[in-house]
Amino acid sequence: MADVILSLSQVNKTYVTRKNGRNRNVWAVRNVSFDLKRQHIVALVGESGSGKSTIAKLITGVERSDAKSGSILFEQKPLAEWRRHMREYRRHVQMVFQDPYAALNPLNPVNYAVGRPLTNYKKLRGQAREQEIEQILQQVHLTPVREFANKLPFELSGGQLQRVVIARALASSPKLIVADEPVSMLDVSIRAEVIGLIDELRTQAGVSFLYITHDLISARLLADEIVVLYRGTVVESGDAKTVVREALHPYTQLLLQAIPNPWAPEQDENFDMSLLERTGDDTGCVFRSRCPHAMEACAKTAPTLQPHGEKQQVACLLYSAESREPVNS
Amino acid sequence: MAVLDVKHLTVGYGKVQAVRDVNLSLEKGEILGIVGESGSGKSTLGSAITKLLRPPGKILSGEIRFEGEDLVPLTEKQLRHKRWTDISVVMQSGMNALNPVATIRRQFEDVILVHQPMGKAKMAERVDEMLQLVNIDPVYADHYPHELSGGMKQRVSIALALVLDPKLILFDEPTTALDVVVQRFIVQNLKMLRRRYNFSALFISHDLGTVLEIADRVAVMYAGQIVEMQTTRNLLRHPKHPYTEALLRCFPDPRAEIIEAVGIPGTPPDLADITPGCPFAPRCTRSISTCFSETPAYVMEKDTGLACHLAGREAEVQA
Ligand SMILES: Nc1ncnc2c1ncn2[C@@H]1O[C@H](COP(=O)(O)OP(=O)(O)OP(=O)(O)O)[C@@H](O)[C@H]1O
Ligand SMILES: Nc1ncnc2c1ncn2[C@@H]1O[C@H](COP(=O)(O)OP(=O)(O)OP(=O)(O)O)[C@@H](O)[C@H]1O
Ligand SMILES: [Mg+2]
Ligand SMILES: [Mg+2]
Numbered sequence: 319m320a321d322v323i324l325s326l327s328q329v330n331k332t333y334v335t336r337k338n339g340r341n342r343n344v345w346a347v348r349n350v351s352f353d354l355k356r357q358h359i360v361a362l363v364g365e366s367g368s369g370k371s372t373i374a375k376l377i378t379g380v381e382r383s384d385a386k387s388g389s390i391l392f393e394q395k396p397l398a399e400w401r402r403h404m405r406e407y408r409r410h411v412q413m414v415f416q417d418p419y420a421a422l423n424p425l426n427p428v429n430y431a432v433g434r435p436l437t438n439y440k441k442l443r444g445q446a447r448e449q450e451i452e453q454i455l456q457q458v459h460l461t462p463v464r465e466f467a468n469k470l471p472f473e474l475s476g477g478q479l480q481r482v483v484i485a486r487a488l489a490s491s492p493k494l495i496v497a498d499e500p501v502s503m504l505d506v507s508i509r510a511e512v513i514g515l516i517d518e519l520r521t522q523a524g525v526s527f528l529y530i531t532h533d534l535i536s537a538r539l540l541a542d543e544i545v546v547l548y549r550g551t552v553v554e555s556g557d558a559k560t561v562v563r564e565a566l567h568p569y570t571q572l573l574l575q576a577i578p579n580p581w582a583p584e585q586d587e588n589f590d591m592s593l594l595e596r597t598g599d600d601t602g603c604v605f606r607s608r609c610p611h612a613m614e615a616c617a618k619t620a621p622t623l624q625p626h627g628e629k630q631q632v633a634c635l636l637y638s639a640e641s642r643e644p645v646n647s
Numbered sequence: 648m649a650v651l652d653v654k655h656l657t658v659g660y661g662k663v664q665a666v667r668d669v670n671l672s673l674e675k676g677e678i679l680g681i682v683g684e685s686g687s688g689k690s691t692l693g694s695a696i697t698k699l700l701r702p703p704g705k706i707l708s709g710e711i712r713f714e715g716e717d718l719v720p721l722t723e724k725q726l727r728h729k730r731w732t733d734i735s736v737v738m739q740s741g742m743n744a745l746n747p748v749a750t751i752r753r754q755f756e757d758v759i760l761v762h763q764p765m766g767k768a769k770m771a772e773r774v775d776e777m778l779q780l781v782n783i784d785p786v787y788a789d790h791y792p793h794e795l796s797g798g799m800k801q802r803v804s805i806a807l808a809l810v811l812d813p814k815l816i817l818f819d820e821p822t823t824a825l826d827v828v829v830q831r832f833i834v835q836n837l838k839m840l841r842r843r844y845n846f847s848a849l850f851i852s853h854d855l856g857t858v859l860e861i862a863d864r865v866a867v868m869y870a871g872q873i874v875e876m877q878t879t880r881n882l883l884r885h886p887k888h889p890y891t892e893a894l895l896r897c898f899p900d901p902r903a904e905i906i907e908a909v910g911i912p913g914t915p916p917d918l919a920d921i922t923p924g925c926p927f928a929p930r931c932t933r934s935i936s937t938c939f940s941e942t943p944a945y946v947m948e949k950d951t952g953l954a955c956h957l958a959g960r961e962a963e964v965q966a
Contacts, residue, residue: 365826366797475914476685505684505853506897510910532826535901539908562901576831577901580859580883 323494323526324354324377328388331372331381331550345600346372348550351388351623352543354494359520359527361537361558363573364547370530372550374496377528378413379404392494409439412487416499418479422471428460428482429467435489450489457523458485458515477508481515488519495519498530513540534573538562546570549604552623556630566632568609603635611636648715650675650814650847651696656709658688658695662919665691667871669709670947673815676845680862680879682855682894686915688871689851693819696849697736698726713815732762735808737801739820744804745792751778751803752788755810762811777806781836798829805837812844819851834861855894859883864950867891870915870926873945876952888955889931925956933957 331347347369354360362370375381377390379397390397392411400407415421422431432451436442442450452463458481460466471479480500487495497516501509517540519525531537537544538558545555546567554567565571602617603609609616613635621633651673658666665688673679681689694700696711698718711718713734718726738744746754755774759765765773775785781802792800801821808816818837822830834857841848852858858865859879866876867888875888886892890911899906913930916922925931928938937956945954 365828506855507684507894507911510897510908511912513908514910534827535899535906536908538901539899539906572828574901576827578831578834578856578860579900580856580879581900 321355322353322391323356323393324528325391326353326373326377326388327351327391329373329376329390330384330387331369331376332384345550347376347383348604349388349622350547350550350552352545352552352555354526354528355542356493356526357520357524358542359516359529359540361529361531361541361544362547363531363534363537363544365532365573367549368547369550370532370547371498373547374413374498374528374530377496378411379407405439409490410493412490412492412495414480414483414487414495414497414500417503418476418483419471419503421483422479424471427468427470428455428474428485431482432485432489435486439490454485454488457488457519458482459511460485475508476504477511480504480512484512484515484519488523488525492525494526494528496528496530499532500529501536502531502533509536516540534562535577546573551604551620552631552633553605554630554632554634555623560627560629564630566626566630566637567605567634568611568636569605572608603633649673649712650677650714651849652710652712653696654710654712656692656695656711657707658691658700659705659707660691660703664707664918664921665704665871666695667921668945669873670945670952671866671873671876672950673847673849675814675847676841677864678841678848678850678862680858680865681849681851681868682853682858682865683868684853684915686918687868688918689853689868690819691871692868693736693817693849693851697734697817698723699736728762730762731758731808731813732811733813734815734817735811735813736817736819737804737808737821739823745800747792750789750791751795754803754807755788758807758810773810777810778803780809780840781806782832798825798833801825801829802833802836805833805840809840809844809846813846816846816848817851818848820853821850822857823852823854830857837861856898866952867894870921871918872926872954873952874927874954876947876950878950881951887953887958888927889933889957890927893930893932925954 329347329350333344333346335342335344350373352360362373364370372381376383379401383390392400429451432454433447436447436450451467455463455466460478460481474482501512504512513536516527520527529540541558543556544558544561546553546569548569554561554570561570565574602619603621606612606616615635621635621638623631623633624638626632626637649672653669653671656666656669657664669692671679681692683689691704695706706719752774755777756770759770759773774788778785778788783799783802787795795803822833838861850858850862862879864876864878865882866873867890869890875891882891886895893911896909911930916926923942924940925938925943928934931938935956943954943956945952
């Protein structure tokens with residue numbers, strides 16, 4: 319499948335932590351599989367601690383997946399092989415983080431931040447380098463370019479800073495950018511500009527994006543496909559519009575209900591408080607302890623991701639062959 | 648009588664006037680939401696009202712009447728007996744404001760013993776009751792803050808702010824650092840608590856969705872000023888200030904057939920260098936020449952307020 323740029327299949331990551339002198343396994347990522355097509359945007363959505371950043375770290379090679387684990391393929395080549403050409407891999411796969419203030423050195427001007435990868439990866443110097451910097455700043459709409467090139471981070475707004483961070487990521491001409499919560503620290507009024515920019519870069523520069531967020535609205539705005547994570551497991555995935563408008567998994571439905579809807583305040587009252595922060599054990603479905611539809615069977619088997627219709631996959635017994643019809647929803 | 652009545656409040660940090668001529672009042676049991684983008688002066692306003700401004704922040708002029716008494720001239724010593732019992736605060740960092748080396752129970756006991764001493768057994772009862780109010784199992788009373796999730800810690804801060812039944816509570820971005828599901832829970836929980844205890848509150852957030860959900864009335868801040876204030880219902884249906892309209896458009900319904908990202912191009916003015924004219928004019932899609940030369944006055948009428956040259960000229964503008 320040449321149109322798939324990134325493919326995760328049955329990827330696992332376990333962290334070992336020590337608590338009260340005992341080792342404890344944290345299953346940050348469990349059997350995660352999804353594909354990212356060339357020039358597509360996939361949104362990875364889930365609550366805090368669901369494993370989104372861990373997946374980003376596995377893809378960018380910052381962390382290694384468990385030894386007995388599936389594979390991550392970039393351009394059909396396993397990450398294990400890319401590890402021997404990490405420099406080249408980094409050039410193709412760039413990362414953008416949540417906090418633009420922390421991502422940039424406050425003492426270096428914009429042209430330094432954007433120019434460094436040009437020297438590093440493309441060996442550009444002098445005039446050629448200057449031209450490339452201008453071209454990239456143009457691409458992220460930091461105009462007038464000459465004025466912005468010499469600015470220091472404190473002279474820029476949050477949205478402008480995040481555009482500098484994106485410009486820096488673009489400098490190596492990457493094929494894939496992993497963006498971990500790139501807009502969540504920005505005001506709503508300036509989020510749109512960054513979201514619009516990502517969309518434009520995908521269309522015009524042909525960059526693929528893995529867009530990480532806990533916000534389903536921006537996922538729907540930006541992504542072609544959505545992957546919903548809960549406690550390290552993919553519970554639902556598929557076409558972005560379908561997943562949001564016809565959410566199947568009770569967890570996706572909970573995320574949707576949690577979005578305030580000031581135009582229909584009466585809906586708020588129906589929000590089920592008992593669904594908050596319950597922890598379960600490790601057998602069966604990961605969402606079982608918080609699920610309003612939990613059945614006996616859910617404690618016994620962990621459902622796997624199964625196709626549902628043309629555009630969606632869901633890991634939930636409510637939709638499995640044995641009980642086709644959802645109990646109530 | 649209003650619980651809180653703020654008049655012509657101006658607050659500065661050196662050359663920066665972060666809050667300019669703000670007027671607002673709060674009735675008993677009312678929640679006033681304060682929204683606005685980053686740097687618009689929301690936290691400065693909240694800290695000024697609760698007299699928690701840190702230097703170089705300073706109240707330059709105005710009155711803050713709490714139950715009729717002006718808080719501006721009061722010293723910290725005079726204010727101390729009002730803290731927790733009359734006025735309490737919950738901050739975004741509230742969850743980090745808990746003392747890391749004391750159990751949850753100790754933190755409640757410290758507050759109670761200083762302000763309203765009672766016996767050990769009575770106190771234990773009160774701690775249990777308060778934790779249950781925010782849906783936390785009382786067994787957590789003997790845990791340390793680091794053993795609780797962010798959302799639980801924030802709920803403990805809320806319970807702590809409520810423990811002495813204050814009349815006014817300031818919430819400054821109490822849900823911002825939290826997950827959507829937890830945010831939603833806290834908002835629902837606060838609505839219930841308000842019905843039960845009838846406290847008045849200022850609820851600050853840059854998230855208009857959350858503010859609209861919880862507040863009875865909303866004040867919209869821009870560049871240090873309140874530009875519009877209306878009941879939540881009216882603000883939603885008939886926003887009057889172009890900035891409010893623009894903010895409302897930033898929140899699409901995720902389930903709509905087609906949705907698009909809408910923002911407000913441009914940036915707010917530099918508060919250290921305020922020039923005449925409406926501060927929003929350069930970003931306003933409906934500005935007229937007057938907007939760039941004259942600063943619109945904030946006109947109040949009953950529980951509403953508006954600072955916009957277009958007021959009353961709608962027909963003319965639309966034509
Ligand atoms: N270095 C580490 N050592 C131990 N546990 C870790 C480590 N990094 C992450 N974890 C755990 O793995 C799980 C997933 O964490 P991760 O940071 O991937 O979540 P996330 O979805 O990015 O959350 P957030 O929205 O808060 O950023 C969490 O339970 C976290 O505590
Ligand atoms: N200690 C300080 N010294 C100098 N200026 C300050 C100080 N604190 C805040 N300011 C300035 O005052 C203005 C208002 O800041 P404030 O923190 O009140 O805004 P806010 O609306 O709460 O923003 P946010 O949504 O980011 O919390 C900003 O321009 C800010 O830079
Ligand atoms: Mg993360
Ligand atoms: Mg603030």
